[in-house]
Amino acid sequence: MPDQIHIADLLLRTIIGINEEEREKKQDVLINITMGVDLKAAGHSDQIEDAVNYRTITKEIIDLVEHSQFQLVEAMAHEVARICLKDERVACAEVRIEKPGALRFARSVGVSVVRRREDYQQ
Numbered sequence: 001m002p003d004q005i006h007i008a009d010l011l012l013r014t015i016i017g018i019n020e021e022e023r024e025k026k027q028d029v030l031i032n033i034t035m036g037v038d039l040k041a042a043g044h045s046d047q048i049e050d051a052v053n054y055r056t057i058t059k060e061i062i063d064l065v066e067h068s069q070f071q072l073v074e075a076m077a078h079e080v081a082r083i084c085l086k087d088e089r090v091a092c093a094e095v096r097i098e099k100p101g102a103l104r105f106a107r108s109v110g111v112s113v114v115r116r117r118e119d120y121q122q
Contacts, residue, residue, distance in 0.1 A: 002091060003039035005054050008032055012062060015069040016076065016099065028100050029065065029076070030108065035084050036092040052087050060086075073097050073111050081115035092116045 010033070013026040035052065042051035060083050070076040077095045084093035098110030 002036045005035045005037055005039075005052060006033070007035075007054060007058055007061075010058065010061070012065045014065050014076075016071075016073060017102075018071045023069070027102075029073075030098040030100060030110070031061070031065070031080065032096040033061075033080065033084060034094040035090045037090055052089050057084055057087065073099060074113070077111050077113045078115065081113060082120055085115065085117050085120065090117075 010031040012029055012031065014029055015023055015025075016027055016029060017023060035054075035057075037052050039051075042048075044050075061080050064079060064083060065076065068076065068079075070079075077097045080095045080097070081093040084090050084095070092114060094112065094114045096110060096112040098108040100108045102109045
């Protein structure tokens, strides 16, 4: 992975799950993202135009997650990665999503996916 941008511990609420009780009220999900990006241009110029705007990406992720009703965390992670890869400068995205308290006796359960642009081209 080249240089990286990290979005850590984005805590959102959404409908997620396959069981009837999971579909009735929003649950917490914790999202961590690492994007592989070449940061040299932004580092040299110190100009936002040369940087990946992680604020814009985060806003789109918040909108997706808070208004979604995914059944599987895997599907949510796949779509979050798709948002990250919309910026042509992002080479790859690792997305980790956890559902705190989803399993008895476990602090959290979750998935981690790594996606590249070609994973979304058909």
